[in-house]
Amino acid sequence: MKNILYPLVFLFLLASCTSQKNSESFINATSGRYLFNDNEVIEIYFKEQILHAKWRGNDNIKLLKVSDNSFYMKSLNEKMMFIEKPEMHIELATKTEHDGMIYHFRKMKVDEKTPSEYFKAKEYDKALIGFLAIKKKDSLSEVINEYLMNRLGYNYIKNNNFEDAIEVFKINVALYPEKSNVYDSLGEAYLRKKDTLNAEINFKKALAINPENESAKRFLTKLTKKWN
Incomplete structure (x- = not known):
């Protein structure tokens, strides 16, 4: 001591x-x-x-x-x-x-932002570039953790902020294009926004990766029944 x-x-x-x-x-x-x-x-x-x-x-x-x-x-x-x-x-x-x-x-440049700051400023393209750069540097970084990003998106849905929810899920899709769940979450956000076309596209992508994705199955069934 x-x-x-x-x-x-x-x-x-x-x-x-x-x-x-x-x-x-x-x-x-x-x-x-x-x-x-x-x-x-x-x-x-x-x-x-x-x-x-x-x-x-x-x-x-x-x-x-x-x-x-x-x-x-x-x-x-x-x-x-x-x-x-x-x-x-x-x-x-x-x-x-x-x-x-x-x-x-x-020291950061005067107009420079972190990926999260770009996102809050609704500069979604710059946010995506920033998050992808983090993944390239450290694919295990907690900043780009799939589960945490997904939870953030659902927090936006909970507050009826569907635009930001969609953008978060789109970033998660770009980070983890091989994961079924990210497409399912994006499909749900589109569905909550009443964008059924994009909802269907993403539920089908989720099922193409994992045919056993029960959430995507359920949502897609509801959409099909509504059309019929």
């Missing part, structure tokens, strides 16, 4: 001797949004020349200044270093828990 505490004690003693205010040039260079992971942002801003962050719903995280370009973030239990070259980014100081990994968060 002592071996763990000593570095933390040293860190806070060093911080207490350092002015918490930052220079204008540092503020201008570092303010902005950084890609924390493939679909999440940490935003750096300053109040009265003191560095703060917005992250995971907390809009007022004050970081403890350790040196001119390094800060301790308690909620992460990490020391963050701001590095300007070759381009502005944040690196986490190395420590045993990182197991040799180097964590690097690049």
